[in-house]
Amino acid sequence: MNNIYFIINPQAKNGYCQKVWSQLEKILMEQKISYMAFFTEYSGHAEEISQTIAAKAEGNRATIIAVGGDGTLHEVLNGAALFSNVQVAFIPCGSGNDFSRGFGIPKKPSQALFSLLKELDQHNPLFVDTGxxxxxxxxxxxxxxxxxxxxxxxxxxxxxxxxxxxxxxxxxxxxxxxxxxxxxxxxxxxxxxxxxxxxxxxxxxxxxxxxxxxxxxxxxxxxxxxxxxxxxxxxxxxxxxxxxxxxxxxxxxxxxxxxxxxxxxxxxxxxxxxxxxxxxxxxxxxxxxxxxxxxxxxxxxxxxALPVILDGNLKEEEVNMNDFY
Ligand SMILES: Nc1ncnc2c1ncn2[C@@H]1O[C@H](COP(=O)(O)OP(=O)(O)OP(=O)(O)O)[C@@H](O)[C@H]1O
CATH class of the missing domain: 2.60.200.40 (Tumour Suppressor Smad4)
Known part of the structure; x- marks a missing residue:
């Protein structure tokens, strides 16, 4: 069983992320994807939510998808880092989005979601390094x-x-x-x-x-x-x-x-x-x-150390080629 959880920072990029989420919700409904969504209310909240989800999964596989900027992904990572049953993914809606540049994730949030749903269906996560x-x-x-x-x-x-x-x-x-x-x-x-x-x-x-x-x-x-x-x-x-x-x-x-x-x-x-x-x-x-x-x-x-849902065809040597993002 793979439960899907979205953690959304509605404030990322001045509230742009909230608007993006409305579009993503429509796609998820059309695709008949079952999921749970949580909205962050303050700084540090994504880490708390992520840790709670990871602990409550009790060893079952869980996919936590950060929807926001790099700060949101950072918090999700820190909440889930000690739980080997959790894989993470990212939909970029922040102002910087360095993670999506470095890991070949589409810039457009809807495209990132489509690609993510495809990967969830077809490939295992890629294990990436963390610090x-x-x-x-x-x-x-x-x-x-x-x-x-x-x-x-x-x-x-x-x-x-x-x-x-x-x-x-x-x-x-x-x-x-x-x-x-x-x-x-x-x-x-x-x-x-x-x-x-x-x-x-x-x-x-x-x-x-x-x-x-x-x-x-x-x-x-x-x-x-x-x-x-x-x-x-x-x-x-x-x-x-x-x-x-x-x-x-x-x-x-x-x-x-x-x-x-x-x-x-x-x-x-x-x-x-x-x-x-x-x-x-x-x-x-x-x-x-x-x-x-x-x-x-x-x-x-x-x-x-970290299983991440990425393009399964992403070549390890290609991660720094995304120059014109
Ligand atoms: N509801 C909220 N209200 C205020 N701040 C929040 C809320 N939820 C999360 N935050 C904080 O907002 C900060 C910025 O978030 P995030 O990095 O996702 O967006 P961004 O700054 O727009 O993007 P980037 O980091 O890519 O430039 C983080 O430190 C996070 O803890």
Whole structure:
């Protein structure tokens, strides 16, 4: 028995997701699909709902479909991460949607639903890697796209709290909100020294702007921060941006949209399975764009830990080819 549950964030992309759900409901009725739908009412609610569904399934197979942005999927993942009977899926209705870019999910929610229903019928889920963060207070947080600490986390924190995001979303320009906050903060942010231990080997940076740990290439609404990252290889891809003047940071930031930043000597790209991040002062940190507190943090790769309903024909090497999403 495979029970289907939708968890919908009606507020994603300024309420666009609520409208999308009305269209999806019609498709589900036409296709005579039986399901249950839950709407989130506050931040963190999707995680609670997902955990309750997973626990109540009592070992029976359950499919939890996140309908919203990357933040909703992040919460669904964190609620279900410890339940091996649960597979997850995603219908993108957020402002950034980096997960759907990196995993070849159709951009249009109705198409994503049709493709999902077909896959549910015809294929088994694909097992993808996730990342696990252990915070200073010993809390486990999972991510599917990426995590980061430093300047990028400050930006995602401000984006999450901003009204400008809502305004830009209204004109379908939501992804430019990151550019706005990058410009706003780049002249005042103070880079710090950072020690990063990767699989036992220590790397020190005197003046680091940020570190990002990626499971797939895209971040921040389509920037190709880690062009070589694959969610199937058991490795996490670490990008450290360091020793850059403010003006050069701006220049390098532009090149992130096509992955050109990796050619700069101030951008260090590494891979590993176990990563410890220490900084000279506590830095803001995010996971999948959601605030998670501060450094120090420990991060590890969980190889093929999460069953996800994806295009069964998706080739592992194709996940970062979705350039013109
Ligand atoms: N009913 C709600 N009211 C307010 N906030 C909510 C509600 N439900 C969920 N949230 C929070 O909204 C935040 C953003 O959600 P989500 O990421 O799904 O959408 P988005 O920001 O539009 O998309 P993206 O992350 O792709 O840019 C999350 O932190 C989530 O916890």
């Amino acid at each position: 696990k963060i252990v915070t200073k207070d010993n809390k486990d947080i999972y991510f599917i796209n990426n995590m980061g600490a430093g300047f990028d986390a400050l930006i995602s924190r401000e984006v999450n709290r901003s009204r400008i995001k809502r305004l830009l979303n209204r004109f379908s320009l939501g992804k430019f909100v990151y550019v706005y906050f990058l410009l706003k903060n780049m002249f005042t942010y103070k880079p710090v020294s950072m020690d990063i231990k990767i699989d036992g080997r220590k790397y020190s940076f005197d003046s680091a702007w940020f570190v990002t740990v990626s499971n797939q290439p895209f971040y921040g609404g389509g920037m190709k921060i880690s062009p070589d990252a694959s969610p199937f290889d058991g490795l996490l891809n670490i990008t450290v941006v360091h020793d850059l003047s403010r003006i050069k940071l701006l220049f390098v930031s532009i090149t992130v949209f096509w992955g050109g930043h990796t050619k700069f000597k101030e951008v260090t790209a590494l891979t590993g399975r176990s990563i410890k991040i220490h900084s000279s002062g506590a830095l803001f940190a995010h996971a999948d764009g959601e605030d998670i507190g501060y450094t120090p943090l420990e991060v590890s790769a969980c190889h093929k």
